[in-house]
Amino acid sequence: MIETDGHVAGTFPAATTESVADLGEQALIARIQRRLPAPAGWVLSGPGDDAAVLEPARNQLDVLSCDALVEGVHFDRGFVAPADIGHRALAVNLSDLAAMGAEPRAALLSLALPAALAVADFDGLIDGFLALAARHRVQLVGGNITRSPGPLVVDVTVTGSAGRRRVLRRAGARPGDEVYLSGEIGAAAAGLESLRGGVSARDGSDGAGGLAACQERYRRPEPRVRLGLMLGRGRAATACMDLSDGLADAAAQVARASGTGMALDAAALPIHPAARRWFEERGVDPVRAALGGGDDYELLFTARPRFRRRLQAALRRTGDLLVTRIGTVTADRSVVLRRGGGSDEPLPAGFAHFR
């Protein structure tokens, strides 16, 4: 068990009871530096100076985003392992770059750590972060570490590059465009609900690992970096956004930014089968649950029907990622869900951080 000083109780086993407060900031930075691969040639100065110095990507625009994970708001250390926290913190940021069609380059990692956090958990968080960074060839070039008198806060800034006319924006959808969605939705919401309820997805009660896949999706979202990049480079999408706060929220935001409406086809929504089962068994409409549930980190994008060949070419370069046509951009500004009977209903609201 992890020793605590009363601030936060660690709930997963650790290899050591040494806490980050025993080591101090410099030693923690050194632990990160030991884990870093050799820097790319365009990193002229990495962690260890007052700031990082990078060679810009030639003839490209800089794309920057930041997003924080706060313990008790975005994750619960009771059922999310340190490596998952590190993974998620980078994944949600890479998802923002993907939504812009940008190629990720560098990250800064800002940590506010409870004094009682076990060093083994700190290492796990860094390892989860760096494993995802390596897969997307993201360089960790700087950051800072401080103490938190409250929750663990992991704040990440990412930079990426994109060609001048290759950037994907939320504004850009036009009436008549088709609406597409990557992957399957609802899985992260079902995964989170089952984790909160203490349901073990590995106890045999769940057929074929379906719920385990949902929990994994919540813990380790997969940013759609390659899809975003191919859509941007191929000029295949007119607008794009990621689903951090749910499909309903993303649809509303793209429509509002574009000055359009959107009609989504309920029957077309690619709801994860295990998530559908999870919600149906609990008497919840799986369509509404999937629309409102956050944390899926899929991409919603719109495309012009007459450029469908561009889209097909882009999708051929994204491997076997599922992409589904789920609706149409409309001229009238309402955002609606179209059920089989031809009736339209307004979309449920997404996850609101303060409510």
Place this chain on the structure above:
Amino acid sequence: MIETDGHVAGTFPAATTESVADLGEQALIARIQRRLPAPAGWVLSGPGDDAAVLEPARNQLDVLSCDALVEGVHFDRGFVAPADIGHRALAVNLSDLAAMGAEPRAALLSLALPAALAVADFDGLIDGFLALAARHRVQLVGGNITRSPGPLVVDVTVTGSAGRRRVLRRAGARPGDEVYLSGEIGAAAAGLESLRGGVSARDGSDGAGGLAACQERYRRPEPRVRLGLMLGRGRAATACMDLSDGLADAAAQVARASGTGMALDAAALPIHPAARRWFEERGVDPVRAALGGGDDYELLFTARPRFRRRLQAALRRTGDLLVTRIGTVTADRSVVLRRGGGSDEPLPAGFAHFR
């Protein structure tokens, strides 16, 4: 008085008791956007999309840094006003850019807000941030807002630009170089101590506003952006670092990065007169207090004696900022304080975030 929900008690008067939780994330972002000046031409996409899109500075390197302020660690809302928090959060980051010789360009602002934070205090924080940003022509191009179940956390990322051979680093000092320091030290430490002790610097007990100036220095540090830029452009310094964690810490870090030692002359240290008085009246050696005290955000730099003309030319371009020669870079690796009698003593350690 500010209404609270038990998380955090606001302690300064506000124009309204509406809290950030009453508004939600989108409305708070809109409040920030309303306060932004027209974006510069190189900001191709600012707040409101998944990420910011910037035109890089032509033929320049990108310089990036991030630093967080955590309530209860870096500030106390009992004696630091919301506008001061916003100012400080940007200032400490601009200080890092200054230490690299970089010209500031853009900032991302990541906020974790207690639900009970008054909207008026949120506005004050943003106003303090944007006022300093305007003075240094920094564009706020993105960020994120989330709820905090604990302290207020203000995490800022800044980007800047610097010419290829104009970047200032910590490593680069050589034996025989002279050591310089901008401004005066000890003021922030005395200001913080007196604020913690509830000493009002405006109650007449303090002559000529000396202690008030110290408190102001703590609340609103002045990043030495122009000095850093002129030192870099003029190739006038061999190494540079800012004093966020105190002079002793900065001297030790520059010496370690450069593989040298450093001897500082106690009599030469530019200790703020009111700070000196504050410490002496309390039986504390002002030299040791000034060496160990953090939050001054002055620049420590080294320069080669035979390039003194470069240094003089750079300093002529920084207005009337005091710059003092305080010591020498040595070949032997120890970092020492030289007192009048010729005796050397080791430097006290700086502020350690975890101890």
